[in-house]
Amino acid sequence: MDEGLKRRALRLLTYGVYVVGVAAPQGRNAFTADWVMQVSFQPPLVAVAVRKGTTSHAWLLAGRAFSVNILEQGQKDLAARFFRPLHRVGDKLADVDYFVERTGCPILRDALAWFECELLDAHDSGDHTLAVGRVVEAGVHRDGEPLTLRETGWYYGG
C-alpha cells in the first residue's frame, strides 16, 4: 500500500469538531475530538475514539461516561483551547463556562448543542480506544450550523 495515497484518502473522510468532556474521581477534563459518530438508533449509541495514554483516556474509563459538545461554525478558537494535554496546560476548564447534568461530565454553555453518554463498551482499537456510550441526556443551546474539521483547516486522520 502506498502510504501517501492512504493518507490522502483517509483525510477525505468528513468530520465535525467536538469538545468531549470526562469526569472521574480525579477531576473533570475536556479534549477536542473529531472521531465521533452515532453507531445505533435503538438504543441510541455514540462512539468516540480516544487516544491511548492521555489523561482523558484514563478519566473516561475511570468515570465510565463522556459528554459531547457540538461546536458551531466560527468556534475554531474554542476548539483550540482543548487541544493540548492537561499535564502541560493545567486545568483546561478553569476559565470555561460549563455546567453538569446526569453524568457529571462538563457541558459547555457556548457550544451549539450537547449530549452525554454512559460508557457501555471500550474496544481496543490500535493507538486509540473506541469508547461506545449510551446517550442518556441531550440539549440544544441555539439554532446554528455545526463546525466541521474542513472549516478549521486542521487534520486528524490519515
Added chain:
Amino acid sequence: MDEGLKRRALRLLTYGVYVVGVAAPQGRNAFTADWVMQVSFQPPLVAVAVRKGTTSHAWLLAGRAFSVNILEQGQKDLAARFFRPLHRVGDKLADVDYFVERTGCPILRDALAWFECELLDAHDSGDHTLAVGRVVEAGVHRDGEPLTLRETGWYYGG
C-alpha cells in the same frame, strides 16, 4: 431525556457520504453509509456501523472485508443509487463502473477516492454492528471536495 432534543442534538453530528462495498461468496454489493470514521493511526483502522438484518451486513461478515468509496460534492445522485435494499432492487452494481483490488470489494471509478479494509472486529452495537477494519489498500481518483451529508439534505442520525 427529551426525545426531540436528543434527535436534534444527534443530527448536528457531521458526516460524509460514502458507498461501502462488500464481497462474499454470495456476490458483491454496496450500500450508502454515513457512519464511517477512522479509529486508529497505527495500525490504520476504520469503523463502519452497518444496520443489522441487511444483505450487506451478512455479506460483510461473511467476506470479512469492506471498501469505502468517498463521494465528491455534487454526487448525491450516485449515493442515492445505493440506498435501497438489494432484495427489492436487484443487483445494484449491474450498471456501475467498478473494479476490485486486494479484497474483492467493489471500488467505484466515479468516486473521489477509496480505501479497502480487512475486517478485524465486529462489535455488537444495538441495531447496528460496528465493523472495524484495517486499511490494506487505498487510492485517489482525482482532486476534489468530499460530499457531506449536510449537502444532500438527508438525515441518518437521531
